[in-house]
Structure formats: C-alpha cells, structure tokens
Amino acid sequence: xxxxxxxxxxxxxxxxxxxxxxxxxxxxxxxxxxxxxxxxxxxxxxxxxxxxxxxxxxxxxxxxxxxxxxxxxxxxxxxxxxx
Numbered sequence: 001x002x003x004x005x006x007x008x009x010x011x012x013x014x015x016x017x018x019x020x021x022x023x024x025x026x027x028x029x030x031x032x033x034x035x036x037x038x039x040x041x042x043x044x045x046x047x048x049x050x051x052x053x054x055x056x057x058x059x060x061x062x063x064x065x066x067x068x069x070x071x072x073x074x075x076x077x078x079x080x081x082x083x
Contacts, residue, residue, distance in 0.1 A: 007042070011066075012036065012038075014035055028056050041070075045071075046073065047067055060077040
C-alpha cells in the first residue's frame with residue numbers, strides 16, 4: 001500500500017468536447033482549452049493524473065495547467081495505452 005487515494009471531487013469538466021481521435025496535435029490542444037476547472041480547495045501537493053489513452057498529452061496538460069494554478073507541487077501522469 002502506498003497511501004494514495006482517489007478523489008475526483010475537486011475537478012470538473014465544464015464542457016464536453018468532440019472526440020479527439022481524428023484531430024491533429026494542435027487541434028487537440030484547442031479542443032481542450034478551458035474544459036477543466038478546479039471546483040474547490042484541496043489538500044494534495046502531489047497528484048497523479050490517470051488517463052485511458054495518451055496520444056499527445058493534451059488531456060493531461062490541460063488538467064495539469066488547472067492544478068498548477070492552485071498550488072499543487074508535483075503532478076504526475078499515467079496512462080493505460082500510449083498511442
């Protein structure tokens with residue numbers, strides 16, 4: 001046991017976007033701009049973002065950008081599949 005917990009309560013997806021599967025790298029970044037937000041204060045300084053597929057990193061980057069604005073010190077990413 002590593003002492004980690006799962007907590008999705010402080011993040012919100014503000015907008016549901018079209019699928020990213022056929023978008024270019026730049027279009028993926030634009031597609032996820034301002035999609036996520038932090039909805040409440042949290043106590044975590046280290047956060048691991050988990051995603052199903054990592055292609056360009058746009059989803060993780062978008063989430064990390066929002067988390068960094070709130071003072072998170074370390075953000076890590078993990079994915080099941082790298083495309």
